[in-house]
Amino acid sequence: MGFDLTKLSEASRMLSECKSFNGVKKIRDVAIAAQQYARASALGLEALNHSNEIKMMADRKLGEFLLEIHAQPGRPKNGSTPGTISKKAQLQDLGVSKTQSHRFEQMAKVPQEVFDKIVNADNATDEGREITASSVLEWSKPHVANNSGENEWYTPPEIIEAAREAMGSIDLDPASSKVAQKNVRAAKYYTAKQDGLTKPWDGNVWLNPPYSRELIAEFISKLVAEYCAGDVVQAVVLTNNATDTEWWQQLASRCDACCFLRGRVSFLDESGEPVRKPLQGQTVIYLGSRIQEFTDEFGVLGQVLESEHGEIS
Numbered sequence: 001m002g003f004d005l006t007k008l009s010e011a012s013r014m015l016s017e018c019k020s021f022n023g024v025k026k027i028r029d030v031a032i033a034a035q036q037y038a039r040a041s042a043l044g045l046e047a048l049n050h051s052n053e054i055k056m057m058a059d060r061k062l063g064e065f066l067l068e069i070h071a072q073p074g075r076p077k078n079g080s081t082p083g084t085i086s087k088k089a090q091l092q093d094l095g096v097s098k099t100q101s102h103r104f105e106q107m108a109k110v111p112q113e114v115f116d117k118i119v120n121a122d123n124a125t126d127e128g129r130e131i132t133a134s135s136v137l138e139w140s141k142p143h144v145a146n147n148s149g150e151n152e153w154y155t156p157p158e159i160i161e162a163a164r165e166a167m168g169s170i171d172l173d174p175a176s177s178k179v180a181q182k183n184v185r186a187a188k189y190y191t192a193k194q195d196g197l198t199k200p201w202d203g204n205v206w207l208n209p210p211y212s213r214e215l216i217a218e219f220i221s222k223l224v225a226e227y228c229a230g231d232v233v234q235a236v237v238l239t240n241n242a243t244d245t246e247w248w249q250q251l252a253s254r255c256d257a258c259c260f261l262r263g264r265v266s267f268l269d270e271s272g273e274p275v276r277k278p279l280q281g282q283t284v285i286y287l288g289s290r291i292q293e294f295t296d297e298f299g300v301l302g303q304v305l306e307s308e309h310g311e312i313s
Contacts, residue, residue, distance in 0.1 A: 011054050021065045021094060028058035045130065049121035052131050056107065056119050059133065063108030066094075066101055107136055113192055118214055154268040155208050155238060157183045159261075159284070162297040163206050163236035166290060171203030175210055175219060179270055201226040204288075205235040217247040224254050227287050234288030238265075240280040248283075257291050257306045259284040259298035 011030045018024050034051035037043070070087055091101050107115070115136060124131040160183050164170050173186035174196030181189055184206060190196035192210075197218055205226075209219035216239070226232040241260065242248045252258065261282045284302075286294045295304045 012057075015054065015057055015061065018061070021062065024058050024061050024065070025095070028055055028062070031055035031058060045128070046121070046125045049125050049131050053119055053121040056131070056133055056136065059104050060107040060110075060115060062096070063104035063106070066096070066105050067108055069094075103133070103137065107133070110136055111192070114210070114215070154180055154183065154270070154272075156266060156268060159238065159265070159301070160184055160206065162301065163284075166286065166294040166297045167204040167206075167234045167236060167288065168290070168293075169204050170206045172201055172205045173207070174199065174201055174205065175207060197222055200231070202231045203233055205232050207235060208238045211240065217245075220247040220251050223287075224250060227254065232287070234290065235286070236294075237285045237287075239283055239285065241283050242280070251285055252307075255285045255287050255307055256289070257286040257294050257304060259286075259294075259302045259304045261302040 011027050011034075015024065015027045018027060031051050031054040035048065035055060038048040038051050069090060087101075088098070091098060096104070110118075118136050119131055121131060160170075170184060170186045171188065173180070173184045173189040175192075176184060176186070176189040177191050186206060187203070190199050201222065205223065207219065207223060209216045220237075223232065223235055223237065227235060237251065239248065239251075243252075261284060264280070265282045284298055286298075288294070291306055295306070298304055
């Protein structure tokens with residue numbers, strides 16, 4: 001007998017109201033059963049994505065429970081006197097493996113607004129793609145995600161100053177925060193809450209986009225569109241060396257120059273202290289007519305290549 005998909009809407013409602021760890025696990029099991037049925041049947045992408053969405057929401061909620069539990073120095077076991085209990089023992093009591101615990105907690109650490117944007121069944125289905133946990137977990141990996149205070153990774157001032165000198169000014173930073181503006185000092189900026197994707201872009205743009213797979217593609221697409229339309233006059237974009245991705249190729253196909261930075265960037269925390277370097281090297285891509293100025297500024301930071309008719313040479 002097939003899985004009753006009406007259980008999905010009920011599971012979603014129950015998840016929002018659930019206050020117990022075991023209760024969330026049961027709802028997660030319902031979502032997994034729905035996933036399996038959707039894959040084995042002809043229900044299609046819509047049913048699969050809604051199943052995936054509920055499972056990931058449950059994973060995140062389990063992660064929130066686990067973070068709260070592990071923050072406490074000792075918890076009573078089976079009603080006994082409180083004492084020091086190892087994390088391994090806590091997980092065994094909860095019926096969760098160490099690997100699951102790590103994944104759930106990583107999901108819980110992703111800012112809610114970012115999580116909601118990535119895990120959206122309706123949007124994903126409209127775009128013809130399946131939402132997966134890897135998209136969320138990729139965001140939480142130890143690399144720069146954007147200039148927001150949520151992730152506490154900020155671009156070193158020497159790179160920002162090179163961008164300012166190359167373009168002559170920074171008119172807009174569309175993926176930023178109040179803290180980031182201590183160094184960027186853009187004439188105008190948008191925070192994650194304001195959602196720069198919904199706002200107009202113009203002038204000289206500095207962009208260090210959010211690095212989740214979906215969001216970075218959206219920011220790059222908007223930049224290229226605004227530049228081709230003539231609203232954005234110049235842009236300097238800092239990204240990972242993700243040359244295998246569609247968004248990087250889209251950006252490179254329109255750029256006028258590109259700098260492959262020497263070494264990996266030492267990003268800063270909110271206090272201005274260096275944090276862990278990302279696992280990949282970084283690229284600074286330029287769109288605009290001041291190619292010589294860009295080369296002069298970034299040539300001391302890495303290898304600069306100029307493009308010919310939109311192709312790096």
